[in-house]
Amino acid sequence: MVVVSRRRSSLAPFLLSAVFLLWPAEPPAADEPVRMGLSSRIIATLPERLGINVDDGTLTRDTCPPLETDKIASTGRPLVEVVVLCNALFEAGLAERIELVGDFPHKRMLTEITHGAIDVSGTTVFPEVLETLATEARPRLSKPLIRVNEFEKVIYTMAHRKDVLAVRTLDELRQFKAVVVKYWAIDAKTLKSMGLRGVAEVSKQELYRKFLEVGRADFAIASFGSETHNPVFKNMVPIPGIKLALVSPRVFPISPGRADIQEAVDAFIDKARKGDSDGIVQAFLRAGFFHEELAKWRRVYPVDAGR
Numbered sequence: 001m002v003v004v005s006r007r008r009s010s011l012a013p014f015l016l017s018a019v020f021l022l023w024p025a026e027p028p029a030a031d032e033p034v035r036m037g038l039s040s041r042i043i044a045t046l047p048e049r050l051g052i053n054v055d056d057g058t059l060t061r062d063t064c065p066p067l068e069t070d071k072i073a074s075t076g077r078p079l080v081e082v083v084v085l086c087n088a089l090f091e092a093g094l095a096e097r098i099e100l101v102g103d104f105p106h107k108r109m110l111t112e113i114t115h116g117a118i119d120v121s122g123t124t125v126f127p128e129v130l131e132t133l134a135t136e137a138r139p140r141l142s143k144p145l146i147r148v149n150e151f152e153k154v155i156y157t158m159a160h161r162k163d164v165l166a167v168r169t170l171d172e173l174r175q176f177k178a179v180v181v182k183y184w185a186i187d188a189k190t191l192k193s194m195g196l197r198g199v200a201e202v203s204k205q206e207l208y209r210k211f212l213e214v215g216r217a218d219f220a221i222a223s224f225g226s227e228t229h230n231p232v233f234k235n236m237v238p239i240p241g242i243k244l245a246l247v248s249p250r251v252f253p254i255s256p257g258r259a260d261i262q263e264a265v266d267a268f269i270d271k272a273r274k275g276d277s278d279g280i281v282q283a284f285l286r287a288g289f290f291h292e293e294l295a296k297w298r299r300v301y302p303v304d305a306g307r
Contacts, residue, residue: 033058033099034089034261037109038122040102042078049075050083059098061090067272067283077289081123084145084268084280085252092264107132113139116255120265124250126186140256142265144249145280149302151250152243152294153187153221156236158212164219167239170194170300179208179217186248187221193247194301205232212236224291243294244301 036059046052050071052063064086065071072079089095101109101118110130112118114137124145130138144150155173157164167173178191182201191199200217202208209232211217221244226233254262272279284290 031096033097034095035099035101035117035119036085036122037101037104037113037118037120038082039106042082042122043100043102045075045079046082049079054100057100059086059100060096064090064098067279070286072283072287074286074288076287077284078123080283080287080289081145081252083283084272085120085122085265088265088268089261091268092260094260094264110139110253111135113253113255116257119255119258120261121253124252126248127251128185128189128248130253137256139253140259140262142252142254142262143269144251145269146250146284148247148249149245149299150281151290152224152245152297152299154224154226154238154243154294154297155219155221156226156233156238157219159235159237161212161218165237165239168242168298168300170303173219173242173300176218177216179211179220181205186246190244190247190301191221194244208232209235223289224294241297242300243297245299247302 043054046054050065050069052059052065054063059082065083067083067087069083072083086098089098100122101112104112104118109118109121110125110133113121114133114135121139127141155167164176167176174195175197177198177200178196179200179202180188180191181204182188183203188199188201198217200211202211208217208220212220219239220233220236222230222233224238224243227236227238252265254265269280272283273281281290285292
């Protein structure tokens with residue numbers, strides 16, 4: 001008769017637990033939906049903007065339009081990102097359905113992604129945003145959907161400021177002060193890295209005009225065409241012919257346990273960017289987030305002699 005000691009038998013449950021912990025985790029089956037975090041506001045626009053019926057709270061292969069679709073015309077950045085993600089996930093065969101999760105504020109959604117309750121963010125973020133999370137763990141990050149220096153802004157001032165409107169170089173712009181919303185970390189980071197005379201920070205964009213009118217700042221930055229669609233810039237004009245680019249990329253946050261999603265998104269971005277006509281750039285141009293008119297404008301920051 002073989003006798004097993006008490007000490008040895010007591011170790012057995014711990015050894016079995018260790019084996020299961022070290023055993024490679026199986027990726028979720030393709031018949032399980034991928035959970036995409038997306039603001040309720042964006043979800044509500046999908047039926048009208050993209051013609052997608054989301055009554056059941058999901059996207060499917062049949063309802064995910066191709067990246068080349070004209071449905072994204074003049075819709076802005078967020079819907080391009082939804083189209084990129086659904087194509088990446090379906091082409092990789094990771095799911096037959098994407099569950100849209102819109103119950104959380106943005107920062108809470110990032111925390112839920114970090115904890116694995118949500119698989120991927122349906123919108124991109126600046127990586128610096130993740131530094132504000134309370135958790136030590138961080139989500140995976142995709143390759144940049146919008147690369148450093150790829151999103152450009154123009155420089156606005158009051159119509160009577162002929163001295164500011166005459167600026168054509170970075171050295172000339174450095175003689176003036178900017179104003180920016182303090183919560184817009186990347187806009188502020190970009191302006192503070194330019195060596196300006198000063199950067200005034202305010203709590204909301206509606207204070208820009210007051211700061212410019214009383215001389216506490218000389219200019220502000222905004223997306224191209226803001227004077228036509230943003231009341232804040234109604235009485236302002238852009239400095240003609242010059243622009244600047246933001247110094248941080250935009251990436252998709254992905255659950256730490258979903259390396260398969262990161263690989264799928266990265267592969268789709270690489271594939272879309274191949275060829276002479278970058279598919280990602282073309283999509284943002286159709287959406288009105290990038291602007292062909294800016295191609296001929298000179299970028300004063302970061303300095304690029306070739307542009």
